[in-house]
Amino acid sequence: MRKQERLEKKKRKTAALVNMIKINEIDKIHEKNSEEPEAKKSKLNLDIQISDDQYKLLKKELAERRNALQNAPKFRLKFFGEKATLLTNPTKRQPLMFEDIQYLLMTSLLGSSSPFKPDRWCVLEKANRITHTVVLVIEGLTSYNFTANESQFIRTKGIFEHQLELVLPKYKKNRLVEEISNVPLTQSHKESLIKQYGSLEAALKLNKDPNTMFSKSLFPIDIDTDSEEQKIELNENETFPRTRLLLSPLQMMIEGYPIPIKGEYEERYRGYRSTKSIYKPVTSKSPMFGLDCEMCRTIKSENELARVSIVDENFKSIYETLVRPENKIVNYLTPWSGITKEMMENVTKTLKEVQEEVSNLLPADAILVGQSLNCDLNAMKLMHPYVIDTSVIYNLSGDRNRKSKLQHLTKHFLNEEIQIDKLGHSSIEDSIACLKLTKLKLSKDIYFGDVALEAKKSILKNEEGKIGIVKDIESSSNVKTPIFSHALKRQKKSVIVSTHNCEINLKKSMLMSEGSEDHGIKHFKENSIKKVVKKTKEILLDHDFILSHINIFNDFVDEENEKVDCSSEEKIAEIVPKIDKWIEKVWSNVATNGIFVVIFGGRDLNSNGVSMVQIKS
CATH class of the missing domain: 3.40.720 (Alkaline Phosphatase, subunit A)
Structure with a gap:
């Protein structure tokens, strides 16, 4: 008797659950139409007798509906x-x-x-x-x-x-x-295309319009000057286009680079300016410039720009200046910056003057190269679309959030010692080191110096017997x-x-x-x-x-x-x-x-x- 009562109770409960789900679905469809009288909405008569066959069907329906809810996309x-x-x-x-x-x-x-x-x-x-x-x-x-x-x-x-x-x-x-x-x-998808087609060019060669192939920049770029597809002309000792090392706009945002978009970034970068009013499209022949800055601590408890060094890709210094911070210096940070009180005594050049000089110096398709270059650009309050960051293109940990120091990278890959002077860093030395590291990678392949990508390269070799990175599409870091x-x-x-x-x-x-x-x-x-x-x-x-x-x-x-x-x-x-x-x-x-x-x-x-x-x- 009790067993039968428990069974009847289960039947009523199952029927009630199924009915509740149906009512909820109807409510969603009609967006809970309040004009419908409550009495007209579906109700379950709990006095009705449910047969064993009906109970089995109800259990099956309930299981199906639960499964559908659990497996619904969210x-x-x-x-x-x-x-x-x-x-x-x-x-x-x-x-x-x-x-x-x-x-x-x-x-x-x-x-x-x-x-x-x-x-x-x-x-x-x-x-x-x-x-x-x-x-x-x-x-x-x-x-x-x-x-x-x-x-x-x-x-x-x-x-x-x-x-x-x-x-x-x-x-x-x-x-x-x-x-x-x-x-x-994404990089992983580039690799799958390379594995499938032998090269990115083979995969994408029917796409002739650069406007559809390369991602639009957040910066004003005169794309009309690049309306025809250009043949890749690699620089001497380079095995792939330098454009493949550029950060994408999304990467720039993630890495903390100043970019001209509205909202929080507009407020955060108020007072910043772009290096150019309009840019030329970047190519494999665009010149690279090493950039490094040094800072001093000011009365505002902030590090402010005190020195700027720019080196061309032949390692020749083309711009070197000290900068007078807007606020009073309270710590010259000499062990790191190499800046002393005596060096800054007669300095009058302002940040605004530096911005103007750098803007006039750089060509419209310049590629800036540096270690965590976002810090330097923020110190200079400048925005620039084309950047290569050695802390991104080299990775020794396999973790993108753990970045190797420039001193370590230089010793490991170039077998050179930098930043050993007790009087502090040399921004020229650091700029040259970044350019050397970038040139070294360009002479090898896209995987060189990156533990995560090297591992993927090994997998592809095992699967295909060889890897092909040849004759890449221009600006392939932004191929679509x-x-x-x-x-x-x-x-x-x-x-x-x-x-x-x-x-x-x-x-x-x-x-x-x-x-x-x-x-x-x-x-x-x-x-x-x-x-x-x-x-x-x-x-x-x-x-x-x-x-x-x-x-x-x-x-x-x-x-x-x-x-x-x-x-x-x-x-x-x-x-x-x-x-x-x-x-x-x-x-x-x-x-x-x-x-x-x-x-x-x-x-x-x-x-x-x-x-x-x-x-x-």
Whole structure:
């Protein structure tokens, strides 16, 4: 009797749990519609008798639903993701880099096999369970447009828990789709391409447009002067282009280099200036300059610039000066800086004068070389796009966070002693040492002096019998790999939806077999934004990766199908409710466990965008 009572109790409990899950799912679908009378909502009659067969079915259904919940993909922000949200004080905010979103999209599409991970700013759990990736790019909207009209984005805020500020590539109308599809290579993925194709050039040789191959800098670079692909001309005694050693914008941010982006960085680097008003594209022939600074302690309890040394790649000193700190010196730090009170007595040169002189001295494509060069540039309050950091390109520990001292690197690789003078360091000596280390690595290979990369090189040798690093693509530190190529390789169906105003060269966004003309991507071109949204809704369930693009400047029309000028902030505010509806319409058709990403793509050279991410549960 008691056994039967316990069984009946289990039956009722199981039925109640299943019913509760169903009610919760209905509530989510209807967004907990408060207009629906409570009496009309599904309720379980606990007096009903449940047969043994019904109990088995309920147990099976409960197990399936629990399994589905446990295996559902999940997205959450990490520290740097939280720092990028629009809720963060603008002076403390750290916007996401464009690569951050690209890495998320690649992971959502390829799951655990993705060569790129968005681990810096978010966690994407069980990415293999994502049903499809839907991206809606709205060009013409900025982060300012969202914050200024936040109260009108009612549906959008109901969908997305977070809105994150996003640093966009240098604005070029209707090129954002190509930018999204081309992801900068990580070192590990370079190695896999090298293993597969023999060299990066072999893997990427069909990509002829440098604008799609190399990552856009945060700095003003005159890319028009480099419109044609250049043949690699290596310098004497160099086995690969020096551009492969450059830090990427994301690396620069992680390593603490001053960079010109808004938010916390804008406040942190207030008073800084760029070394040039405009730069030339960096090449394998761009000159290298060793840079090192020495500091003194001032009354503000800070180290301030006291000496600057610049050496050309022939180890000739081309700039050497002492600098008078803005504040009174309280400690000359002589054992380290080599600076004495007597040396500084008659020094009058200011930091501002040094900045101007260095700016006039350096060519527009100069590569600065140094050990933890971020410290020197911060001391000089200068920003520069092209840097090689010997503390990054050499690594003896296998841990990127543990950096070897320049003195140790010089002794280990050059068999030279530096920094042994009891009167302190010589900034010229340190500059020359950094250049020598860089030249040594260029004479070997990309793996030389890096324990972690050497280990990977050994693995590749064991697998393939040889390793090929030959005839690399120019600026290959910033070579990109197309999302669509990865999708096609894994038999993922991709589609682009846009208006006719969006011209995309799909062949440039692919890694195809030589001679192949099939890029494997559908591109639907519609006559209006409404039709783009409609087409996206119709086809998204049939594709693994959907990239839809609209431009409110080019594509917005009124009820009479007449083009509307949306260049003013007032007009943008007026059409925000329609944009809000478009976002909701696409979201309503996203499949369960699908990931939806909305990107506000900016409108000019100085604007940041917004990124929003949500998984459909």
